[in-house]
Each structure stands twice: as C-alpha cells, then as structure tokens.
Amino acid sequence: MNAHDKVNILMVDDQPAKLLSYEAILGELGENLIKALSGREALEVLLKTDVAVVLMDVSMPEMDGFEIAEIIRQHPRFQKTAIIFISAVHLTELDRLKGYQRGAVDYISVPVVPEVLRAKVTLFAELHRKRRQLEALNRDLEARVLERTEKLQESETQFRTLANSIPQLAWIANSGGDAFWFNQRWYDYTGTTLEDVGGAGWHKLHHPDHLARVIKGLEHSWQTGEPWEDTFPLRGHDGEYRWFLSRTVPLFDSHGNITRWFGTCTDISRQMAAEEALRKNERLAAMGRVAGIIAHEINNPLEAITNAFYLLESHPSLDKDARSLARMASEELARISHITRQSLSFYRESQQAVPVSVATVLDDVLELQARHFRISGVELDKAYKSNQLILAYPAELKQVFLNLVGNALQAMPAGGRLRVTVRETAERGRVPRGIRVSVCDTGSGIRPEDAKRLFEPFFTTKSTKGTGLGLWISKGIVQKYDGTIKFRSLKLSTGSSTCFSVFIPGTVSAHPSDASALTGVM
Amino acid sequence: MTESAAVILCVDDEPNSLVLRKLVLQKAGYEVITASSATQALDLLARQQVDLVLSDQLMPGQTGTQLARQIKNSWPALPVILISGVNEIPPDASVADVFMSKVEGPVAMCDKVRAVLAASNFPRH
Numbered sequence: 001m002n003a004h005d006k007v008n009i010l011m012v013d014d015q016p017a018k019l020l021s022y023e024a025i026l027g028e029l030g031e032n033l034i035k036a037l038s039g040r041e042a043l044e045v046l047l048k049t050d051v052a053v054v055l056m057d058v059s060m061p062e063m064d065g066f067e068i069a070e071i072i073r074q075h076p077r078f079q080k081t082a083i084i085f086i087s088a089v090h091l092t093e094l095d096r097l098k099g100y101q102r103g104a105v106d107y108i109s110v111p112v113v114p115e116v117l118r119a120k121v122t123l124f125a126e127l128h129r130k131r132r133q134l135e136a137l138n139r140d141l142e143a144r145v146l147e148r149t150e151k152l153q154e155s156e157t158q159f160r161t162l163a164n165s166i167p168q169l170a171w172i173a174n175s176g177g178d179a180f181w182f183n184q185r186w187y188d189y190t191g192t193t194l195e196d197v198g199g200a201g202w203h204k205l206h207h208p209d210h211l212a213r214v215i216k217g218l219e220h221s222w223q224t225g226e227p228w229e230d231t232f233p234l235r236g237h238d239g240e241y242r243w244f245l246s247r248t249v250p251l252f253d254s255h256g257n258i259t260r261w262f263g264t265c266t267d268i269s270r271q272m273a274a275e276e277a278l279r280k281n282e283r284l285a286a287m288g289r290v291a292g293i294i295a296h297e298i299n300n301p302l303e304a305i306t307n308a309f310y311l312l313e314s315h316p317s318l319d320k321d322a323r324s325l326a327r328m329a330s331e332e333l334a335r336i337s338h339i340t341r342q343s344l345s346f347y348r349e350s351q352q353a354v355p356v357s358v359a360t361v362l363d364d365v366l367e368l369q370a371r372h373f374r375i376s377g378v379e380l381d382k383a384y385k386s387n388q389l390i391l392a393y394p395a396e397l398k399q400v401f402l403n404l405v406g407n408a409l410q411a412m413p414a415g416g417r418l419r420v421t422v423r424e425t426a427e428r429g430r431v432p433r434g435i436r437v438s439v440c441d442t443g444s445g446i447r448p449e450d451a452k453r454l455f456e457p458f459f460t461t462k463s464t465k466g467t468g469l470g471l472w473i474s475k476g477i478v479q480k481y482d483g484t485i486k487f488r489s490l491k492l493s494t495g496s497s498t499c500f501s502v503f504i505p506g507t508v509s510a511h512p513s514d515a516s517a518l519t520g521v522m
Numbered sequence: 523m524t525e526s527a528a529v530i531l532c533v534d535d536e537p538n539s540l541v542l543r544k545l546v547l548q549k550a551g552y553e554v555i556t557a558s559s560a561t562q563a564l565d566l567l568a569r570q571q572v573d574l575v576l577s578d579q580l581m582p583g584q585t586g587t588q589l590a591r592q593i594k595n596s597w598p599a600l601p602v603i604l605i606s607g608v609n610e611i612p613p614d615a616s617v618a619d620v621f622m623s624k625v626e627g628p629v630a631m632c633d634k635v636r637a638v639l640a641a642s643n644f645p646r647h
Contacts, residue, residue, distance in 0.1 A: 302624070
C-alpha cells in the first residue's frame with residue numbers, strides 16, 4: 001500500500017438512513033466506504049476485507065455496538081482494529097477510559113458533527129495506511145535480507161570452491177589466533193580433520209625444531225596485527241615432511257578492527273630441490289673448472305718428473321740398482337699420467353662442438369696404439385662404411401675410443417684380431433640416424449657375473465693395470481651425446497669374442513673437408 | 523755425406539720442463555735449442571735454421587697456437603708440434619701439425635717428433 005491507496009472504512013448501523021448520512025459526510029475523504037447493517041454483516045466484511053476503521057453504532061437491536069466490538073476483538077486478526085463508537089448514550093468517563101485503555105477506540109456522540117467524524121476517521125485511516133506501509137516495507141526488507149543472505153551464501157560457496165581448488169593449503173583463524181577453518185587441500189595433505197587441527201591442534205603437524213619459532217612469530221602477529229611469513233617443514237599424511245612457505249594476513253572490519261586471520265601454506269619443496277640441484281650444478285661446474293686448472297697444474301710438473309726419471313733409467317752414472325729404482329718410479333708416474341688423462345679430462349670445457357669425422361678420430365686412436373698392436377701381435381681389421389660427420393668434441397670421442405681399443409688390446413696379450421667398424425644407422429625405435437662404432441676383440445671375454453658391473457666406477461677385471469674408471473667415463477661421455485654404449489660377449493667353439501658398440505645420434509651434412517678432426521701426421 | 527742431426531727448437535716458459543725436454547730430445551739424437559717465450563722463439567727462428575718447433579701451448583704472452591700461426595705465416599712448411607698440459611684440445615689446434623698432451627710421456631713425444639720430421643718437406647740445413 002502506498003500513500004495514495006484507498007483504505008476500507010466499514011460503517012455499521014442497523015438504520016440505512018444513518019449509513020447514507022455517514023457516507024455523505026465521509027465521501028469527500030476519498031476512501032472506500034463499506035456499509036453493514038448488523039454485527040454479523042460487519043464480521044463477514046471484516047473477514048473478507050482489510051478494514052482500516054469500523055464506525056460502530058452502539059444502539060443496535062440484536063447486539064449493541066460494544067458487544068459486537070467484543071466479539072470482533074476476540075478474533076486475533078482484529079484485536080487492534082480501530083473502532084469508532086457512535087453513541088447516543090452519554091458514556092461515563094470510566095467507560096470511555098476503559099475503552100481507551102483497550103486501544104484503537106474512539107467515541108463520537110450524537111448528533112454527529114461532520115468535521116469531527118471526518119477528522120477521527122482520517123486519523124485512523126492514516127494510521128492504518130501507515131501500518132500497512134510499514135508492513136510492506138518490512139516485507140520488502142525481509143526479501144532484501146533474504147536476497148543478501150543468498151548472495152552471501154553464494155559468495156561463501158564461491159570462496160570455498162576457490163579456497164579448495166587453489167594448490168595452497170589455506171586456513172582461517174579468529175582474531176585470537178584460533179584456527180577454525182581449513183581448506184580441503186590442508187586436510188588432504190595432512191590427512192587430518194577439523195577436530196584434529198582446529199584451535200591449536202595444528203601444532204602437531206609442525207617439525208619440533210621449528211614449532212617454537214613459528215608459534216612465537218604468530219603470537220607476535222596476533223598481538224600487533226602485522227602480517228607474518230615463515231618457511232618450515234610440515235608433516236604430510238604419509239609422515240614425510242615437506243617445506244612450505246607460510247603467510248598470514250589480517251582481515252579488517254569497517255571499523256579497522258581485526259576480525260580474522262587468513263593464512264596460506266605454499267609447497268616449496270620442489271623449488272628447494274631445484275635450487276639444490278642448481279647449487280649442485282654450479283658446484284660441479286666449479287669443480288670442472290678447478291679440475292681443468294688442476295689438470296694443467298699437475299700435468300706440467302708430471303711431465304718434467306717423468307722426463308727426469310726416463311733419463312735416469314738409462315743414465316750411465318747410475319748402477320743397476322739405482323736405475324731399477326728410476327724404472328719403478330717411471331712406472332708409478334705412468335699410472336698417475338693414466339689417471340689424470342682419464343679422470344680429469346671428464347669435464348667439458350666451454351667450447352663449441354664441431355663436425356667431427358668419427359673415422360678420422362678412430363684412425364688417430366689406432367695409430368696411437370700402433371706399438372701396442374705390434375707388441376701383442378694383434379691384427380687390425382678396419383671396416384669404415386661411413387664418412388659421415390657428427391657434431392662432437394673430438395677429445396671426448398678420442399677418450400671413448402681410446403678406452404675401448406685399449407681394453408680390447410689388453411684382452412689379447414698373446415695376439416688376436418681387433419675389428420673396428422663404423423656404420424651409419426638408426427637405433428631401434430629412434431628417429432634420428434647416427435653413427436655406430438663397434439670394437440670387437442677375440443680376447444678372453446667378459447664373465448657373466450662381471451657383465452652387470454662393467455660400467456661401474458672403480459670396477460676392473462684387469463688384475464694390475466687400469467683405474468676401473470675407463471668404461472664409467474666412456475659411458476658418461478656417450479650419454480652426454482644422448483647415445484648408447486653396449487657390449488656383447490660370445491663364447492664360440494673357436495674362442496670368445498667381445499664387441500663394444502657405441503651409438504651417437506645425429507649426423508651433420510657437412511663436407512668432410514670441413515671437419516676439424518685431430519690432425520696428425522701419421 | 524752423413525746426415526747431421528735435425529735441429530729442434532724447444533719452447534716452454536717453465537725452465538725445468540724446458541731443460542728436461544731438451545735432454546730427452548738430445549738423448550734421442552737431436553740437436554736442441556731453447557726459447558722461453560713465443561717472442562724469443564720467433565727471434566731465434568729469424569736468425570737460425572731449425573727443422574722442427576716443439577712448443578708448450580699455455581704460455582704467458584702468446585700461446586702455442588698463436589706462435590704456430592705466426593711460424594706458418596713466415597715458414598709454411600716448417601713443422602710445429604704443440605705439447606700441452608691441458609687435456610682438452612683448443613679449437614684452433616689444427617694450425618699446428620700435431621697437438622699432443624704432456625702426459626703422453628717421453629717415448630710418445632719422441633715418436634711423434636720422428637714421424638713429423640720423416641714426413642716433413644722443410645729444407646734441411
């Protein structure tokens with residue numbers, strides 16, 4: 001109902017003439033006038049219509065106005081319905097007082113003064129209108145509250161969905177710091193329930209070494225209102241600790257008071273592992289650089305000493321015993337040389353890989369071992385079926401081939417045949433083609449029990465010689481090229497044969513004359 | 523006519539290394555002159571006939587490869603062997619005839635010297 005809606009005015013009188021006269025008086029108010037000739041009719045109207053004020057003639061034949069009013073007032077809906085009694089009888093002050101005390105009642109005496117009637121009716125009509133307006137406003141407000149509540153719930157749901165889908169562990173604590181809500185990830189990671197971790201229950205998930213510091217930091221925040229941040233291990237449902245970066249911020253109300261604390265924990269274990277790996281890499285790189293420097297610093301004096309003992313071995317002024325000592329020293333020095341060549345050249349220096357002719361590197365290696373071939377009586381069988389180049393560091397390839405050829409020769413101290421083949425091929429299941437080099441000997445073969453450990457560092461089948469590092473280093477180098485190194489040892493009726501084969505993917509379509517392979521005048 | 527021994531110019535900034543290498547080469551029957559730097563080496567080469575240059579790679583001032591390049595500029599057929607303490611081969615090593623490691627030992631060194639001389643076309647004195 002708004003300010004201009006008509007209200008219903010019910011006029012009750014057994015005399016139609018009187019009703020007409022009231023109608024005439026009240027017509028100009030512009031309200032809705034309803035006539036009833038008896039108490040019963042009045043009730044019927046009341047039940048059907050929203051009546052603002054009842055004009056009640058007191059003197060009616062069956063029941064007087066007061067009695068009707070009593071009946072009306074018994075109905076819970078009409079307890080406060082405004083009734084104006086029109087009475088010819090002069091009521092006592094006491095009666096009037098009683099009526100006023102009951103409320104929503106007024107009296108008009110006969111003869112009715114039109115202005116008075118109009119005034120009193122208007123008063124109650126307005127009251128009624130206002131009441132109805134208030135009620136409408138109330139309903140409106142309630143509807144809005146409902147809408148807001150729904151929106152709030154939607155908001156809550158959105159928040160919860162968000163909070164449960166972020167990868168962080170999240171929680172909310174009251175202004176005193178007691179946690180009362182955790183997101184699903186928290187429960188998933190820790191394998192706990194709200195009962196376990198609410199309040200201060202989360203303490204038990206912290207690593208004992210860090211708990212005191214964390215509590216101290218948080219308490220400082222609860223007191224000062226400052227946001228807090230820390231890094232610490234948190235125990236997961238599997239009992240393992242992982243590192244988390246934790247932050248908490250206060251939430252303020254409109255007066256600037258802290259109502260809640262909102263916190264997150266981000267799993268940084270992978271980040272820390274990556275940082276550790278980076279540090280390790282840097283250490284390795286540094287070690288590589290140091291190894292390079294050491295190599296140089298060792299090799300120079302090593303050469304000088306080797307030369308000195310070499311000269312002493314055959315020095316005319318020394319007797320047999322002294323020359324024997326010099327020879328022993330020379331042998332030991334050779335071992336050192338062997339080791340520095342193997343282990344210290346394992347680290348790559350920062351150079352460009354260049355197109356390398358594998359065939360040329362092999363030839364250089366075979367030439368280097370030429371004396372050994374002669375001494376052991378080993379026949380060489382070369383089958384180079386490819387002149388293809390690969391992008392590589394020549395020294396590294398030389399290292400690998402030297403190792404394989406050297407091992408093969410050592411396996412044939414009393415002669416045999418060494419077959420070296422170079423082939424362009426594709427590894428099974430691989431897209432890029434590459435070069436396969438195989439080095440096959442007719443030596444004593446590799447025992448099955450040694451086979452598994454062949455590429456382990458410091459594993460050697462040679463009784464005196466060898467560092468046991470050769471194959472391990474070779475494998476490392478080959479793997480750096482994404483290649484493979486394999487071996488096969490066969491026992492035939494004619495003897496045994498062992499073949500090591502190296503596959504390096506990728507070929508370079510460069511002109512063989514561009515190759516900057518090792519040059520050697522051999 | 524008997525052939526006189528080949529003359530080898532040995533270059534190294536380390537005095538002990540230089541002396542010992544010279545003695546080894548002399549034991550193998552060569553005549554040896556020495557220099558402690560690339561500059562000294564070039565100076566000697568301008569004044570004296572030499573059949574082979576055996577030089578250290580890492581030296582203060584010019585490196586072995588830089589020396590080799592300069593030698594090849596003036597005497598393209600004069601063989602140069604570079605001997606190095608570092609295990610990795612520098613990218614421009616091919617400017618020399620042979621690049622070898624000090625760790626290969628005196629016998630290998632003499633083998634290479636002999637082979638290079640045998641293959642060399644450089645006019646002998």
